[in-house]
Each structure stands twice: as C-alpha cells, then as structure tokens.
Amino acid sequence: MTDPLRSPLLTDLYQLTMLQTYLERGMEQTAVFEFFVRHLPPERGFLLAAGLEQALSFLEGLRFDERELEWIQRSGRFAGDFADRLAELRFDGDVYALPEGTAFFADEPLLQVVAPLPVAQLVESRLINILHFQTLVASKAARCRLAAPDKLLVDFGMRRAHGAEAALFAARAGYLAGLDGTATVLANPCYGIPVFGTMAHSFILAHDSETAAFESFARSHPDNTVLLIDTWDTEAAARKVVKLAKRLQGAGILVKAVRLDSGDLALHARRVREILDEGGLDDTGIFCSGNLDEYRLAELLASGAPVDGFGVGTLLDTSADVPYLDCAYKLVEYDGRPVRKHSEGKATWPGRKQIRRRYDGQRRWVGDRLTLAEEKGAGRGLLVPVMRAGKRLKKAIEPLDTIRTRVREELASLPPAALRIAHPEAPQVKVSRKLQRLARELDRKDGNP
Amino acid sequence: MTDPLRSPLLTDLYQLTMLQTYLERGMEQTAVFEFFVRHLPPERGFLLAAGLEQALSFLEGLRFDERELEWIQRSGRFAGDFADRLAELRFDGDVYALPEGTAFFADEPLLQVVAPLPVAQLVESRLINILHFQTLVASKAARCRLAAPDKLLVDFGMRRAHGAEAALFAARAGYLAGLDGTATVLANPCYGIPVFGTMAHSFILAHDSETAAFESFARSHPDNTVLLIDTWDTEAAARKVVKLAKRLQGAGILVKAVRLDSGDLALHARRVREILDEGGLDDTGIFCSGNLDEYRLAELLASGAPVDGFGVGTLLDTSADVPYLDCAYKLVEYDGRPVRKHSEGKATWPGRKQIRRRYDGQRRWVGDRLTLAEEKGAGRGLLVPVMRAGKRLKKAIEPLDTIRTRVREELASLPPAALRIAHPEAPQVKVSRKLQRLARELDRKDGNP
Numbered sequence: 001m002t003d004p005l006r007s008p009l010l011t012d013l014y015q016l017t018m019l020q021t022y023l024e025r026g027m028e029q030t031a032v033f034e035f036f037v038r039h040l041p042p043e044r045g046f047l048l049a050a051g052l053e054q055a056l057s058f059l060e061g062l063r064f065d066e067r068e069l070e071w072i073q074r075s076g077r078f079a080g081d082f083a084d085r086l087a088e089l090r091f092d093g094d095v096y097a098l099p100e101g102t103a104f105f106a107d108e109p110l111l112q113v114v115a116p117l118p119v120a121q122l123v124e125s126r127l128i129n130i131l132h133f134q135t136l137v138a139s140k141a142a143r144c145r146l147a148a149p150d151k152l153l154v155d156f157g158m159r160r161a162h163g164a165e166a167a168l169f170a171a172r173a174g175y176l177a178g179l180d181g182t183a184t185v186l187a188n189p190c191y192g193i194p195v196f197g198t199m200a201h202s203f204i205l206a207h208d209s210e211t212a213a214f215e216s217f218a219r220s221h222p223d224n225t226v227l228l229i230d231t232w233d234t235e236a237a238a239r240k241v242v243k244l245a246k247r248l249q250g251a252g253i254l255v256k257a258v259r260l261d262s263g264d265l266a267l268h269a270r271r272v273r274e275i276l277d278e279g280g281l282d283d284t285g286i287f288c289s290g291n292l293d294e295y296r297l298a299e300l301l302a303s304g305a306p307v308d309g310f311g312v313g314t315l316l317d318t319s320a321d322v323p324y325l326d327c328a329y330k331l332v333e334y335d336g337r338p339v340r341k342h343s344e345g346k347a348t349w350p351g352r353k354q355i356r357r358r359y360d361g362q363r364r365w366v367g368d369r370l371t372l373a374e375e376k377g378a379g380r381g382l383l384v385p386v387m388r389a390g391k392r393l394k395k396a397i398e399p400l401d402t403i404r405t406r407v408r409e410e411l412a413s414l415p416p417a418a419l420r421i422a423h424p425e426a427p428q429v430k431v432s433r434k435l436q437r438l439a440r441e442l443d444r445k446d447g448n449p
Numbered sequence: 450m451t452d453p454l455r456s457p458l459l460t461d462l463y464q465l466t467m468l469q470t471y472l473e474r475g476m477e478q479t480a481v482f483e484f485f486v487r488h489l490p491p492e493r494g495f496l497l498a499a500g501l502e503q504a505l506s507f508l509e510g511l512r513f514d515e516r517e518l519e520w521i522q523r524s525g526r527f528a529g530d531f532a533d534r535l536a537e538l539r540f541d542g543d544v545y546a547l548p549e550g551t552a553f554f555a556d557e558p559l560l561q562v563v564a565p566l567p568v569a570q571l572v573e574s575r576l577i578n579i580l581h582f583q584t585l586v587a588s589k590a591a592r593c594r595l596a597a598p599d600k601l602l603v604d605f606g607m608r609r610a611h612g613a614e615a616a617l618f619a620a621r622a623g624y625l626a627g628l629d630g631t632a633t634v635l636a637n638p639c640y641g642i643p644v645f646g647t648m649a650h651s652f653i654l655a656h657d658s659e660t661a662a663f664e665s666f667a668r669s670h671p672d673n674t675v676l677l678i679d680t681w682d683t684e685a686a687a688r689k690v691v692k693l694a695k696r697l698q699g700a701g702i703l704v705k706a707v708r709l710d711s712g713d714l715a716l717h718a719r720r721v722r723e724i725l726d727e728g729g730l731d732d733t734g735i736f737c738s739g740n741l742d743e744y745r746l747a748e749l750l751a752s753g754a755p756v757d758g759f760g761v762g763t764l765l766d767t768s769a770d771v772p773y774l775d776c777a778y779k780l781v782e783y784d785g786r787p788v789r790k791h792s793e794g795k796a797t798w799p800g801r802k803q804i805r806r807r808y809d810g811q812r813r814w815v816g817d818r819l820t821l822a823e824e825k826g827a828g829r830g831l832l833v834p835v836m837r838a839g840k841r842l843k844k845a846i847e848p849l850d851t852i853r854t855r856v857r858e859e860l861a862s863l864p865p866a867a868l869r870i871a872h873p874e875a876p877q878v879k880v881s882r883k884l885q886r887l888a889r890e891l892d893r894k895d896g897n898p
Contacts, residue, residue: 011607016634021670027656129609133612199463324767331654
C-alpha cells in the first residue's frame with residue numbers, strides 16, 4: 001500500500017476533478033490561497049500556529065508514484081492524459097507563513113500559498129489536515145502551561161488520540177507549546193522530544209502484592225522510581241511506599257515520585273503529601289493524571305493541592321473542549337485578480353494579505369491589522385517567506401527549542417484577557433481601509449457576475 | 450524515519466519500562482487483557498465495534514526493526530540484553546473479539562488478548578489507539594444513517610480529521626457503519642470504498658463568472674455534473690443552472706445535482722427545489738453540506754427540506770459531540786489468577802469473560818449478560834476467536850460489505866430507545882452472579898494485599 005502519510009491521494013476527490021478541468025482549460029495562472037481561522041471558539045483567547053514543518057515537507061515531497069498513477073488510470077474517472085500530467089506535477093510555488101508558535105487570531109492567515117492554480121488547489125486538503133490539528137493541540141497545550149506555569153507537564157494522550165499521526169502530532173504540538181515532554185516513545189526518534197513513563201495498574205495486578213510490585217519496579221528502574229499508588233487504597237499504598245523506601249535506601253534507591261490517577265486528586269494529594277513528609281520522604285514528588293486539562297489543572301492548583309507534575313492525556317490530544325477549528329484555505333487572488341467568496345456567514349477577505357503586529361516598549365501586544373500585502377504601515381509583518389519555487393528556505397527549518405522560546409515570548413506579550421483559562425477574550429483584529437474598500441468593490445461587482 | 454503506522458515504538462514509554470521488568474523477573478506467564486468502554490456517553494445509546502482489521506494487522510506485523518532497536522540501545526534507559534530480547538519479540542497470543550459492526554454497551558469487552566504478559570502489555574497503547582477511534586466514528590456514522598435512512602451520505606471530513614490516519618480510519622469506519630462513501634480518495638485504493646466529489650468555491654472564483662465555472666465543469670465532467678451554487682447568491686445561481694441546463698442538454702449533459710454549503714439549508718433547499726422544478730430540472734438532486742451531523746440531518750429532514758444527499762464532515766470525523774470514549778485495556782487474569790483493579794470510579798470486572806446476547810423470535814435484542822468465559826447459559830457468545838498463536842483466523846478476514854450487512858442487522862435489532870438521536874438510552878447489561886461473586890471475593894482479598 002501507498003504510504004498514507006505522504007500520498008497525494010490523501011486528498012478530497014474534488015481536488016482531482018477540479019485539477020483535471022484546470023489542466024484541460026489551461027487555467028494554470030498564479031493563484032494565491034490563504035489558510036486562516038474564521039472565528040475563534042469562545043474557549044480560546046488566542047491560537048498558536050503549528051505544523052508548518054510537516055506542511056512544508058509535504059509540499060517538498062509532493063509527487064504521484066507508479067501505484068498512485070495506476071489508480072488514477074484504473075479509476076475510469078479521468079480522461080486522456082491526466083495521469084501523464086500528474087506524473088510531472090510538483091509543488092513549485094512560494095509559501096509565506098507565520099513561524100510556528102506565533103500567536104494569531106480570527107481572519108489572520110497562518111499560511112499563504114502562491115503557485116499555479118492546479119497545484120495550489122490540489123494541496124488544500126492535506127495542508128489543512130496537517131496545520132489544523134497541530135494548531136488545535138498547540139493552542140490547548142499552551143493553556144495547560146498557563147494553568148500550571150511551574151509544574152512538570154507531560155502529554156499522556158497517545159492511546160485516545162485519533163490514530164497514529166494524531167498521537168505523534170499531538171506530542172510535537174504539545175511540546176512546542178510548552179509541555180516538558182510526552183509518554184509517546186516514537187516522538188523521541190521522530191522529533192527529539194523528551195519521553196516520560198513508569199507503570200500501569202496491570203503492573204501492580206500482575207504481582208502478588210502492591211509492595212512486591214513497587215519493589216520489583218524500583219529495583220529494575222532505580223533512577224526512575226515513580227510508583228502508581230491508586231490501584232486499591234491510595235493512602236494505604238502511600239504508607240507502603242514509606243516503609244519500602246527505608247529498605248530501598250540501603251540499595252541507594254530513592255523513590256522519585258508517586259502517581260495518583262483516580263478519585264479526588266486534591267484530597268489524595270494532600271493526604272499523601274502528609275504521609276510522605278511524616279515518613280521522611282520530603283523529596284518524593286506527587287504526580288497526577290486522569291482526565292486532566294487546563295481547567296482541572298487551574299482548579300487543582302487554586303485549591304492548593306501539593307502536586308509537582310501532571311500527565312495531560314485524552315482531553316489534550318483530542319482537544320476535547322474544542323475538537324476542531326472553523327478554518328479554511330481560500331482562494332484570494334487568481335491571475336492578478338483579487339477574489340472573494342460571499343457565502344452567508346462565510347465571507348472571506350479578498351486579495352493577498354499581510355498581518356501587521358504592533359508592540360509597546362515592553363514588547364506587550366498593542367494591536368494587529370490585516371492589510372493588503374503591498375500596504376506599508378506600522379508594525380512587523382508576521383507572514384514571512386518560507387519556501388521559494390518549491391524549495392524550503394533555510395530559515396524555515398527551526399529546531400523545536402527555537403519555537404518553544406517564541407511561544408514563551410508570545411505568551412508573555414498577549415493581553416491578560418486572552419490568556420485567561422475561563423472565558424478568555426480574543427483581541428479584535430483591525431482591517432485596513434484599503435482591504436475593506438476592496439471587499440466592497442468586489443461585492444458590488446459580484447452582485448451579478 | 451521509522452514508519453509510524455507500524456512501529457512498535459508508537460507506544461507509551463511505560464510499556465517498555467514494564468516490559469523490561471517482566472523480562473528481568475521472568476514474569477512471562479499468560480495474561481488476559483480486555484478492551485472495553487467503561488461508560489457510554491449520554492449522547493450514545495449503543496456503540497459499534499470497529500477497527501479489528503487494523504488491530505490484527507498490527508499484532509501480526511509486530512516486530513522491532515534495526516533502527517528501533519538502535520534507539521532502544523542509544524536511549525540509555527534500558528539495561529543489558531533488553532534490545533536483544535526485543536529483537537525476538539513477536540505477538541504469538543490468541544485474540545477473541547466482537548466482529549466489526551457488532552453493537553455493544555458499557556463494560557462489554559470488544560477485544561480479549563490472551564498472551565504472555567510482556568507482549569500482551571506492550572500492545573496496549575496502539576490497540577486502544579486503533580480500536581477507540583474507529584469505534585467512535587462508526588458509532589456516530591450509524592447515528593447519521595439512522596437520522597437519514599434513505600439519503601445519500603458521504604464522509605467529507607478528511608481536512609479536519611486529526612491527521613492522516615484519522616482521515617483514513619474515519620472513511621473506513623463511516624462506510625462500514627452505513628455511509629455510502631467518502632470524499633477521501635486514498636480510502637478507495639486502501640479499502641475499496643466508493644469516493645465522491647465535485648468542486649470547491651475556489652473553482653467558481655477562478656473563473657470569470659459563475660455560469661462560466663458551471664459550464665466549464667459540466668463539459669469536463671459530463672457524467673458527474675454536481676454544481677456548487679452558494680458562492681454568492683444561492684437562488685440566483687439556481688436560476689443560472691436552469692438556463693445553462695438547456696444549453697448543456699444539446700451536448701447530452703444532465704446536471705446531476707446542485708450543492709448547498711451555507712446559510713439556512715432548509716429554506717434554500719425548498720426555494721432551489723422550486724426553481725429547478727419550474728425550470729424542468731425535476732431529476733436534478735439537491736445535495737447539502739456544511740457543519741452537518743446526525744442532529745442537523747434529523748432536524749433538516751423533519752422540517753421537510755427536499756434534500757437528496759448530505760456530506761457529513763468535521764463533526765463526524767472528529768466525533769465532535771463525543772470526541773473520545775472512556776475506554777480501557779485492562780489486565781483481568783494473570784497466570785490463571787483473576788485480578789481486579791479497584792481505583793475509585795474505575796473498578797473493573799475481573800476474570801476472562803464472555804458476553805451472552807439473547808434475541809426474541811423476530812431477532813429483536815432482548816438482553817446481554819456479562820459472564821465468566823467458562824459459564825454456559827442462554828444466548829450467543831459474542832466474543833469469537835480471531836487469532837490463534839499470532840496467526841489470524843480465516844474467518845476473521847471480513848470484507849467491508851459483510852460488516853455493513855451486520856450493522857444493518859444490528860440496528861434493526863436494537864431497542865428504539867437506544868437508536869434515538871436525541872437523549873438515547875443505552876440498554877443495561879446484566880452481570881452474572883458468578884462474576885459478581887468473584888469480584889466480591891477479590892475485593893475482600895485485596896483489601897489488604
């Protein structure tokens with residue numbers, strides 16, 4: 001089978017039917033498409049751009065292989081020399097984008113593709129598929145980091161992420177947005193992300209007793225002794241850990257932490273902290289998991305629960321409170337002519353654009369203005385070139401650490417209302433007069449095109 | 450890079466840390482793990498088992514390749530001959546499962562793995578990752594089918610599915626649960642699923658006028674002329690279609706359908722139907738898309754909207770109302786000894802189990818009973834062998850059509866309250882006395898293990 005992660009057939013059929021018409025009719029002039037989010041959901045005061053690395057890899061590697069061309073021919077849907085034309089097809093356009101980790105708001109393009117119409121259109125579905133999901137998870141992970149600024153935060157979501165790629169993308173997006181790492185092993189060889197992990201309940205159950213399980217684990221993982229203590233009675237287990245710790249001390253093994261995964265985490269954490277402290281295990285940390293997200297983290301820490309770290313899993317990797325964004329990849333210019341769709345509730349800003357962002361002297365965010373690309377004006381232009389004629393620019397290859405630093409700076413710069421966990425308010429983006437005028441002109445013209 | 454869709458490193462780190470301890474301590478007796486859903490969400494009256502095909506492929510293909518073993522050695526986390534042991538590791542166990550498309554409820558295992566503890570544990574994360582998501586989408590797709598029994602239903606969700614594999618899995622799960630096909634091209638070469646698709650708004654915008662775009666598409670796709678009519682003014686566009694249709698008739702081209710993608714779909718569908726009928730286009734269908742799911746389908750059809758087919762996209766592929774299930778893969782027996790985790794709110798039924806389902810004379814569902822595997826009793830045992838000693842059984846290779854037939858039978862058999870779109874009620878599963886007694890015994894014993 002064709003590799004689904006890179007196949008150009010991982011697309012919507014209409015991309016191919018449109019492509020055929022474009023080629024047949026010689027509609028191969030330059031198109032400009034922009035990818036943006038129409039509205040921020042009420043649960044988000046900002047979004048973080050993510051996934052550019054994989055989007056550019058996809059564009060660089062775009063080609064139809066033998067088996068894919070064979071499918072095109074066999075399908076009986078496409079006439080004439082379509083397969084031959086596809087065999088030659090490469091992405092040879094220019095791309096502008098927000099660097100990963102950049103905060104953005106409604107209507108602001110995070111990606112701009114400038115390429116001949118057929119190929120610029122073809123790549124739509126997979127570009128959205130890559131950028132939408134990583135942006136979704138990075139934005140939620142940043143909120144988890146805001147809720148627990150000084151705690152160890154680890155992605156635990158692989159098992160309930162939506163498939164293999166979602167698990168990997170979530171590990172990456174979570175890390176770039178500020179988590180400390182992931183439990184997903186493959187994220188280390190793939191992206192160099194730190195991995196964390198200890199034991200499951202089955203490990204306890206497979207032993208003859210809880211204490212036997214703890215000791216067995218400690219002796220085979222002396223440097224990473226984190227013990228799961230909620231299989232039966234959490235506080236009783238904490239007392240067993242205290243007893244065992246004395247025996248392990250002789251072997252030079254320290255119990256690094258205990259993990260709670262069920263019940264009233266705040267209550268258990270407090271009681272377990274007391275038991276550990278009374279038992280002389282002041283340096284043994286408490287790590288919590290189990291249905292956690294930014295809301296629960298904020299609540300637990302506000303209650304004063306003595307927790308040192310958290311695993312955030314399913315609710316992060318599925319972005320459960322906001323499982324999708326209202327995003328679109330829209331044609332804004334064709335053959336030099338700006339265009340505008342005007343479907344009810346889904347109108348788009350026409351023309352090739354730029355975002356101008358202004359800061360005050362303390363690098364606090366002051367305002368964003370959506371402008372036409374050629375407009376000058378105050379503020380830094382956020383969309384930067386990342387690919388020319390199908391080749392990625394060197395500066396568009398960024399280590400995750402660079403992106404993590406950018407995220408920290410972005411979060412430090414945004415207004416407090418945007419950063420709030422509950423009922424955040426996303427800043428309003430201004431639209432330049434020229435752009436508003438262009439939109440009005442096109443509406444008049446298209447009223448009866 | 451290692452292929453993430455088959456790599457055994459696509460797992461949680463704790464699987465490897467536990468595995469090392471099991472191998473070191475010779476804990477390689479037979480374990481029984483069961484995968485089940487703890488609670489059905491209030492929005493679901495039933496679930497459909499899905500993903501077994503990919504789960505079994507994963508088990509059959511499980512091996513560590515050179516690069517993966519190298520990572521294990523390089524990581525510095527694992528001592529001694531761990532990599533050598535992993536090099537030999539294969540899945541050589543037995544598997545029992547619900548055939549795909551089988552309806553099931555809370556606490557009922559859909560998969561049962563019987564294998565030496567180390568390998569039975571290792572496969573947990575990816576098995577959940579595969580089965581959870583397909584089950585999630587199949588269950589929602591079945592509800593879409595229930596909401597619109599006689600309409601064309603097509604999966605449109607690829608772009609906002611969570612990554613590449615989610616898009617493919619959603620196309621498969623949607624189709625096996627009763628959709629007519631998908632827009633995702635790759636689902637055809639991968640799974641033989643019918644694909645559908647026509648045009649995007651950009652196609653209209655790239656032409657000089659709406660009519661020019663319609664005509665251009667019709668002439669290059671004379672057998673599949675479905676025209677998107679909401680780019681500016683939906684009803685005005687419908688009138689253009691009527692005019693154009695007369696011209697196209699000369700060329701023997703029929704306008705198969707028009708597509709609405711925004712605004713008040715019920716209202717537009719009614720007006721467009723009138724315009725088409727008055728224009729003599731009685732055979733031209735109306736196809737709707739745009740933020741649809743089972744609730745919207747039910748609402749639109751209840752309002753009498755004259756719609757012939759629907760694209761269901763993002764809300765299906767992300768299962769947006771229920772983006773995850775509370776599911777678990779739990780050790781229930783080790784070395785002949787039944788076990789039970791008793792964490793608060795997460796207690797599990799111990800021992801190796803079977804589900805007995807009873808029907809009345811009209812094959813209507815009467816009741817399910819969760820029993821120990823060895824118990825006899827009324828009703829068909831739903832868990833059937835699908836793999837022996839690591840080899841898949843022939844009968845466990847099912848064409849999608851067989852599964853689709855099973856789904857239709859399942860939906861016809863379930864109580865109406867379970868099938869309701871709004872506020873469904875999931876049937877209660879009975880638990881055999883022997884199983885209840887075993888659970889009580891283990892609780893007594895484990896109170897102070």
